[in-house]
Every structure is written in structure tokens, then in C-alpha cells.
Amino acid sequence: MAGGGGRTEAVTGHGMRIDIEDLRVSYAGRCVVAGVRLMAAPGEIAGVVGPNGSGKSTVLRTVYRHLNPEAGRVLLAGEDIRAMPPSRTARHIAALPQERGGDFELTVHEVVAMGRTPYKRAFAGDDRDDRETVARALADVGLAEYGGRRFSALSGGERQRALLARAFAQAPDVLVLDEPTNHLDVRHQVELLNLLRGRACTTLVSLHDLNAAASVCDRLHVLSEGTVVASGAPREVLTPELLAEVFGVRAVVVEHPLTGGPLIAVDQREVANPTAIPTANPTAVPTAAPTAAPTAVSAPVPGAVAGQES
Ligand SMILES: Nc1ncnc2c1ncn2[C@@H]1O[C@H](COP(=O)(O)OP(=O)(O)OP(=O)(O)O)[C@@H](O)[C@H]1O
Numbered sequence: 261m262a263g264g265g266g267r268t269e270a271v272t273g274h275g276m277r278i279d280i281e282d283l284r285v286s287y288a289g290r291c292v293v294a295g296v297r298l299m300a301a302p303g304e305i306a307g308v309v310g311p312n313g314s315g316k317s318t319v320l321r322t323v324y325r326h327l328n329p330e331a332g333r334v335l336l337a338g339e340d341i342r343a344m345p346p347s348r349t350a351r352h353i354a355a356l357p358q359e360r361g362g363d364f365e366l367t368v369h370e371v372v373a374m375g376r377t378p379y380k381r382a383f384a385g386d387d388r389d390d391r392e393t394v395a396r397a398l399a400d401v402g403l404a405e406y407g408g409r410r411f412s413a414l415s416g417g418e419r420q421r422a423l424l425a426r427a428f429a430q431a432p433d434v435l436v437l438d439e440p441t442n443h444l445d446v447r448h449q450v451e452l453l454n455l456l457r458g459r460a461c462t463t464l465v466s467l468h469d470l471n472a473a474a475s476v477c478d479r480l481h482v483l484s485e486g487t488v489v490a491s492g493a494p495r496e497v498l499t500p501e502l503l504a505e506v507f508g509v510r511a512v513v514v515e516h517p518l519t520g521g522p523l524i525a526v527d528q529r530e531v532a533n534p535t536a537i538p539t540a541n542p543t544a545v546p547t548a549a550p551t552a553a554p555t556a557v558s559a560p561v562p563g564a565v566a567g568q569e570s
Pocket residue numbers: 287288292310311312313314315316317318319
């Protein structure tokens with residue numbers, strides 16, 4: 261088991277590898293992501309973390325083909341996804357995007373059943389397998405009793421869980437989740453992270469909650485100003501120095517008293533002065549020394565680079 265994640269060996273080996281190579285994306289000529297390289301090994305949970313606007317959603321959008329990169333490639337098990345018909349990638353990659361919609365006039369069951377579309381011929385109805393898959397996906401997210409409700413009448417957290425069920429119903433090899441814990445209360449956050457640990461697929465997930473990321477991810481990629489500045493196991497990557505430099509907060513990283521994993525305790529009173537890195541509380545138990553140095557923090561991508569609209 262890599263990093264601080266609670267992955268079980270049983271699921272490792274399922275799913276497909278994702279590699280992102282030298283990705284560059286611009287919106288209306290403004291380059292927001294450049295030179296991004298990151299990967300998720302088969303069956304692994306790879307997290308993408310970084311400050312607001314650092315490019316997390318943009319990178320994920322290229323994986324689920326909502327955006328075409330200006331340069332670079334997304335490889336699924338070594339094959340460029342842009343060389344595949346969308347119907348084929350839809351059978352391998354499912355997403356919980358940040359654009360979550362909200363005015364579907366469909367029932368929850370109908371929304372989740374949309375996850376089965378890649379497996380059907382045009383106008384084909386649901387077969388028994390589809391119905392069982394949808395029922396299982398709804399049960400997985402705790403919405404077994406909600407199938408007949410209108411999607412538009414759900415709360416934000418319920419809607420989120422219904423869309424996660426739609427992604428599960430797609431039975432993907434790669435699950436791409438953009439901030440899946442948004443709107444969820446703390447219990448549902450824990451349940452969702454446990455669901456991710458139990459999926460037999462590769463997961464690429466953006467998370468703002470660094471403790472959740474440290475707990476669930478086997479590997480973390482840290483984005484800052486459109487470029488990857490650190491990659492590695494959570495306890496190697498999430499150092500006080502990186503938290504100050506990239507996120508601008510004073511924090512210590514201690515051992516979680518219940519799990520033994522890294523626990524990031526942020527000083528809520530003020531933001532960091534990057535030149536004055538806090539020393540760890542001497543009474544706290546420090547995390548184990550990193551086994552390998554993470555990728556060094558590198559210079560950010562230039563603010564405005566000419567490029568074409570995606
Ligand atoms: N559709 C868009 N059109 C123009 N600019 C965009 C668009 N989407 C994102 N951007 C810009 O691209 C940059 C990266 O945005 P992105 O949403 O990828 O960041 P993020 O790391 O996911 O941010 P957050 O943590 O706030 O969700 C930001 O400067 C943002 O303003």
C-alpha cells in the first residue's frame with residue numbers, strides 16, 4: 261500500500277493506467293495549464309490538489325474529453341484517447357464533472373441509468389443487467405430509496421451522490437472525479453472516500469481537503485499556476501514547506517492518532533509568510549521521514565502565453 265491511503269491489495273491491479281504527457285490547455289488564448297505530466301497506475305487512487313485556479317478541473321476535463329488539449333496527450337493504457345472514438349472512451353472513463361447541471365427533469369433512476377448508455381444500441385431499453393447495475397450504484401451511494409424522486413428536487417449533496425452513482429453505473433476502468441466531496445456532510449465525505457477505496461478501477465480525483473487526499477490517495481500530484489510542482493506519496497509531498505509555498509498556509513504535519521497516517525493541522529489564525537516556515541510542534545509526533553524526495557517545486561508557468569482556444 262503506497263502512501264497514507266487505506267487501499268486494499270484486493271483491488272490493486274484492476275483499472276487502466278492513465279498518463280498525461282506535456283499537457284497544455286488555453287481558454288480564449290490564455291494558457292492556464294502547461295507542461296503537465298502526471299499519471300495514475302492501474303487500480304490506484306491518484307489525487308490532484310492545488311490552490312483555486314491552479315488548473316485541476318482543466319486537467320481533469322481533458323481526461324474525460326470535455327476539453328481538447330492544445331498540446332500534449334492523455335494516454336489510456338498507453339493509447340492516445342483522441343485516437344479513440346468517444347463511444348469507446350465512454351466505456352472506459354466515467355466522470356463526476358464540476359459542471360453538475362441541476363435542472364434535469366428526470367428521475368434519479370433515469371439519471372443514473374444514463375451511465376449505461378455506452379453499452380447500448382440506439383433506442384435500446386434497460387435489460388436486467390442494466391437495472392441491477394443501476395440499483396447497485398444507487399445503493400452504493402445510499403440512495404436506494406430515491407430512484408423515483410425528481411433529480412432536480414434533490415439537495416446538493418444528494419444530487420452529487422446521484423451523479424456519482426451514474427459514474428459507478430458506467431462500470432468504468434477509470435473514474436475521474438472533480439471535487440466529489442463538495443456539498444457532502446462529514447459522514448457522507450467519509451462514506452464517499454470509503455467507496456472510492458473499494459472500487460475496482462483507477463481513480464483520478466481532485467480534492468480541496470488535503471486530509472481527505474492524504475487519507476484516500478495512493479499518489480498525489482500538486483498543481484500550482486498550471487503546472488505540476490510535486491508528485492509522490494501523500495506523506496512525501498505534503499510537507500510544511502510545500503503547504504506554505506503552494507497553498508500559503510502555516511501548517512504542521514503530524515501522525516494521525518487514530519490511523520497513523522499524515523494529519524495536516526493548519527494554523528487558522530493567519531496565512532503563511534513563505535520565508536518563515538513554521539517548525540513542528542515539539543509535542544506532536546512527526547510523520548516518518550520520506551522514503552524518496554518528491555519532485556522539486558519548480559517555477560510556475562508564465563501567466564499569459566499565446567495559444568488557441570480549446
Ligand atoms: N471555461 C473557462 N473559460 C475561461 N477560463 C477558464 C475556464 N475554466 C477555467 N478557466 C480559468 O483557468 C484557470 C484554471 O481553472 P480551473 O478551473 O482548471 O482551476 P481549479 O484548480 O480547478 O480551480 P478551483 O480549485 O477553484 O476549482 C483559472 O484561471 C480559471 O479562471
